[in-house]
Amino acid sequence: MNLKKNKNADFVKSSHHVRFAVQSAFTITLIIGCLNTISVAAEAPAGFDNGSNGFVLQGDFNNDKVLFEKRHTVAGGLGPVYNAQSCADCHTNPITGGSSQVTVLRAGIYDGKQFTNPPGGQVIHDRATHPSLQSVVSDKWNVRSLRLSSNVLGAGFIEAIDDRTLKAIAQKQPQQSKGKIKGQVVMADLVEVPGAKRVGRFGWKSQHASLLSFNAEAFRSEMGITNALFPTENTANGRSVTKYDTMVDPENNGWEVALITEFVRATKVPPRDLKLAASKEAMAGAKLFSKVGCDICHTATLTTAPSGTLVNAGTFTVPAALASKTIHPYSDFLLHDIGTGDGIVQSGGLSTRSKMRTAPLWGLRTRTRLLHDGSALTIEDSIKRHKGESTVVTQQFNNLNTLQKKQLLVFLGSL
Template sequence: MRKTTTAILFILVTMVALQVACRKADSIAPDDNPDSEWLSGGSQTAFDQGSGAFSHAFTGLPANLLRVHEIGDGQFGATFVSAPAPLNPGLGPIFNNVSCGSCHVSDGRGKVPGLGESAANMLFRLSIPGEGEHGNPVPVPGYGDQLQNRALLNKQREGDVTITYTDNTFKFADGTTYSLRTPTYTFTALYMAMPGNVMLSPRVAAPVFGLGLLEAISDKDILANADPDDTDGDGISGKANMVWDVLKSQKVLGRFGWKANQPNLLQQVSAAYNGDIGITNLLFPKESSDGQTQFDSDPNSKAYELSDSLLYSVQFYVRTLAVPVRRNANAAQIVKGKGLFMAAGCVKCHKADVRTGVDVSLPQLSNQLIHPYTDLLVHDMGTGLADNRPDFLAGGSEWRTAPLWGIGLTQKVNGHTNFLHDGRARNLMEAVMWHGGEALSAKNKVSNMSKTERDALIAFVESL
């Protein structure tokens, strides 16, 4: 009995020692450099290359904040239902989906619908020409600024959109062919006539990990990269989008969303609850259907449907999601690809290195050298990618530089390789070859690369 007990104790001690050793090994970069480019999220880098790579909490959170993160995690995945209900009531009356996690599957990237599928991971922004009182897009009468394609039982949805694609074949300089598909969007089953001058912008759900680190970058550091008049003559004229902050009641720097049209995570989360799920909250206390001809607003309703504590827990959840570690960064092909990425000029917009500011409320965010591969500015991407729908200062062909960290794990986490704002690109090379406007020079340099060089370039991006 004593020998058995001793053996069990030995096994337990050995297991604990191994766990401690693993944690210690995971606390530093594979090359033992705490500022290594392997650590995409600085100290908030997750050492997971599997299907859960996007869903890890920050390290070093005290127990009380880790609990808030866990509550937010549960709420992020919670399914809303129509009121009255004992849990998660308030869905609709019109909506796009029933939970945050239904669009941002595993905290990752949404996919475009296949033939006959609903656009569950997409939404369609709407507006008519002009500017609202804060410089915002003008909502479409009877529809608002977003098409809701689902509705509660015995309610009428606003309509839907069908997507068709036209494939066109092109050639790299070495004669190798590639195909790009151009989407066409058609309104269907509209509940009322749509004005003829409606501007439509499709959007797939973007990944939500690492957003707290992006929020922690100072405005000053973002604006330092802006060059709207291209004064240095390099062909890159990134600019800041100045957007409306609901709580502050003033224009501030935009940094989230495909056109950087949201200023912070609280407003991003609040707007998504309201527009996508039909849940009223602190920042958006009116139903997304308010003012539409098919619904009567309740003039006696004063309470909103999502409590402040749950709203802030979801904000904290996305604020404290870690970034997955780089893979094989020292491999010869990937090192070569990085050099090609730099030489092509991709790094002029996809900035590799930035340091976060000081955040006394959450030290885990502070002073982190991170590698998001974005400048958080909007750039003209050419007519091929244009949605022709302005959003505050972002023009109809301008898009925010998408962060590239974690992009190589999209297939593993989300089961697809749909990229760009509307998912039209079926792989990373197609995404590159859709670049135009300010990125045309970089795209042409890629087109002139040999196949070996193109493979190395993509291998580098997939390692991020």
């Protein structure tokens, strides 16, 4: 297998200077602000510190975070069927906006030719305000999936990645892997612009392309709160919930979704464990990560679009705080078949059935359960589960000696 040369070397070297980079980011932003003609890629602000990344002022960030953490009640539109009471019920570790062990249940029907959603949709709500509305999985629905709550910290930078950047990665992968690896670009509907699509990047299946689309759907699907973009109430496995729904739809006029989206966009990216990252072992491990080919999918470095770029079909202008930033998400945000796919079809059609998005590895050290369904409990187990497109890379991992494996795991533990 013709694995590419170690393009991580620069990043590994620069990880010493993360602290410096964060400090100087402010200066660089000022310079860009003054000149506004040159485009210098600076490291995105990183930290588990509840600080704004500069997209909004810290005071606004704090107020928006209160909404992300707000526990909704029936009087505020919660339910009648739902999964949890606040965004932060599920996105919480190690700070608000992180991931958690909470799973969401999905199901569907696959007859060998076609995938169909069950009555009422593929999200099966775990909670209801009345027992007659309890949803359950039917024996007839042969596709069943648990999905862990993913991290949203740093998502504003992911949204600011140009479609072309992700498409270019997909194009390059076959030649990096003797044709074994080819990420699938998913074109997702932008809910806020009917008819418009953009390269999907959010969710375990890259099913959404914009944070407004994702968050508005989460509001309706996870908490049962209808809003301008998702004005139709959930049902209980297709049964109407009207009898127990006292509020007029849409229950939220959209300002809350907008402010929650402002919060998500303003979060900093998950930081490395700087001490561990600077250790000899982690630095050797970073080289091995690239050498065995993990980074063909788990892309170490991406750069966001320049300031002023119009994204989301022209509805969002990439602001200076999110623009021309270097990020290290360790994902290509493309779908791959590594043999773990959950069979669920969302954006992108039937060809995505057995694929999952390359899990971003930033913040990995805060995760207790791995793979979309938490079916791997150690990092090494999750690597060994990589088959399909990743078979050759997994073999290369297995061929590492004990010291090299340890180095790679120390590196992963620093993410």
